[in-house]
Amino acid sequence: MSYDPNNIFAKILRGEIPCKKVYEDEFALAFNDINPKAPTHVLVIPKGPYVAYDDFITSANAEEIAGFARAVSKVAQSSGVAQTGYRLISNCGVNAHQEVSHYHVHVLGGKALGPMLVK
Amino acid sequence: MSYDPNNIFAKILRGEIPCKKVYEDEFALAFNDINPKAPTHVLVIPKGPYVAYDDFITSANAEEIAGFARAVSKVAQSSGVAQTGYRLISNCGVNAHQEVSHYHVHVLGGKALGPMLVK
Numbered sequence: 343m344s345y346d347p348n349n350i351f352a353k354i355l356r357g358e359i360p361c362k363k364v365y366e367d368e369f370a371l372a373f374n375d376i377n378p379k380a381p382t383h384v385l386v387i388p389k390g391p392y393v394a395y396d397d398f399i400t401s402a403n404a405e406e407i408a409g410f411a412r413a414v415s416k417v418a419q420s421s422g423v424a425q426t427g428y429r430l431i432s433n434c435g436v437n438a439h440q441e442v443s444h445y446h447v448h449v450l451g452g453k454a455l456g457p458m459l460v461k
Numbered sequence: 462m463s464y465d466p467n468n469i470f471a472k473i474l475r476g477e478i479p480c481k482k483v484y485e486d487e488f489a490l491a492f493n494d495i496n497p498k499a500p501t502h503v504l505v506i507p508k509g510p511y512v513a514y515d516d517f518i519t520s521a522n523a524e525e526i527a528g529f530a531r532a533v534s535k536v537a538q539s540s541g542v543a544q545t546g547y548r549l550i551s552n553c554g555v556n557a558h559q560e561v562s563h564y565h566v567h568v569l570g571g572k573a574l575g576p577m578l579v580k
Contacts, residue, residue: 379577395533395534395549396534396537396538399530399531399533399534400534403527404523404524404526404528407523407526407527407530407531408522408526408527409523411518411526411530412518412526414514414518415514415518415519418514418515418553419515423556424515424553426554426555426556427552427553427554427555427556427558427559428553428554429551429552429553429556430514430549430551430553431548431549431550431577432548432549433546433548433574433577434537434546434548434549435543435544435545435546435547436545436546436573437542437545437546437548437570437573437574438548438570438574439573439574439577440546448577451556451557452556453556454555454556454558455552455556455558458498458550458552458558458567
């Protein structure tokens with residue numbers, strides 16, 4: 343699957359669509375999910391054009407991968423959920439109902455979360 | 462929170478407890494979850510003594526972080542879920558009900574998965 347430069351996260355990265363930004367560095371942009379599933383629900387996306395996890399991991403170099411992973415941790419810290427706990431979720435492809443074809447990590451917290459997975 | 466060398470995943474890494482191994486390299490070990498929530502449910506753990514995500518990210522170097530992330534992708538490929546889709550989940554701390562205090566990633570797939578998060 344090739345990267346669609348008109349996906350909504352690409353437009354957010356280009357500033358064509360607004361977002362509620364909570365963190366940004368050279369590797370990642372993080373913003374509040376517009377349909378939050380928990381008191382804290384932040385999306386963290388890499389700045390490069392990666393469709394999903396496998397694409398990111400096989401295309402990005404170690405510095406980019408580590409930089410993105412560190413950004414996710416910084417978001418957890420700055421969102422105030424690092425101490426109380428949080429869940430990281432990445433939905434990849436059809437069976438996981440990935441909704442936007444730009445790799446992203448959900449950071450969820452702010453309350454005791456429900457089961458990890460329900461049928 | 463300091464690392465408990467007697468947690469179950471540490472014992473698995475030391476070979477003191479058996480596991481159904483599906484992948485191993487210098488950075489990671491992956492094995493089937495003993496209580497699978499989906500047809501494919503693999504746990505991927507780093508080989509170093511990291512309590513949870515933040516500990517891993519702040520303690521490991523870029524090579525380790527990228528090596529672990531690549532191992533997760535290889536597990537998705539070798540488990541046969543990369544094409545059909547899969548969900549990656551990391552539960553960190555109390556609010557996410559992290560059950561074993563050794564950082565781990567759940568790789569879930571093999572069917573259309575349920576909602577990402579339920580109350």
